[in-house]
Amino acid sequence: MPFRPTGIPDLLVYEPRVHGDERGYFFESYNANTFGDEGIKIQFVQDNQARSTYGVLRGLHFQLGPYAQTKLIRTLEGRILDVVVDLRTGSPAYGKVFSIELSAENKLQLLVPQGFAHGYSVLSPTAEVMYKCDNFYNKTSEGGILYNDPALGIDWGIPLSDAVVSEKDKVLPLFANVQHNFTYQQ
Structure with a gap:
């Protein structure tokens, strides 16, 4: 099974099957049939890509419903620490943090459902991140x-003393004061 549970409902790690030989490697970074076979039916409509240097910290971001986004995140170059917080009222993991290193080397991807705040920090000299949105x-x-x-x-x-953070991200509210419209649905 290419999907690993994270301990937080609906938050999954996707580990694609990598085919490698003396020429290099090949893998399907996304296949609707593979996801559908696991009961994951998502229609992605937008791809985003960002390049950053060491210490850049982006997040924690979300979009309110009805514009909330499910994201499939991967790293094309370098290493990041990908971080999410469950914001779904009624979720058994409400307010819980999950983090995972995503890298060009490990090829892992994180499937983040609607209702999560998302961010990442860059661990390598540079990193290029791509994510699909629904x-x-x-x-x-x-x-x-x-x-x-x-x-x-x-x-x-x-070290947070090394963090490069946007002015917008420096003034976001604390978790206790965040306003959202997400509800956990079993």
Whole structure:
């Protein structure tokens, strides 16, 4: 099975089957049939790509419903620490943090359902990240949580003194004050 549970409902790690030989490697980074066979039926409508240098910390971001996004995140070059927080009211994992290293080398991907705040830090000299979204970007529905909220205690894998954070991300609310419209559905 190419999907590994994370201990948080609906949050999955996707490990594609990699075929390698003396020429290099090949793998399907996404196949609707593979996902569908596991009961995951998502229609992705937008791909995003970002390149960053060591210490860049992006997040924690989300879009409110009805513009919420499911994301399939992978690293094309370098290494990142990908971090999510479950914001779904009623979820057994509400407020829980999950992190995983995604790299060009390990080829792991994180499937983040709607209702999670998402961010990442760059662990390597540079990193190129690509992620698929099942909804279009909508500026008026942007939301987020302060990356260094002490209540969440996130270890970003870099010294926060080295973190390069946007001005917008520095003023996001604490988890306790975040407003969202996400509800866990079994």
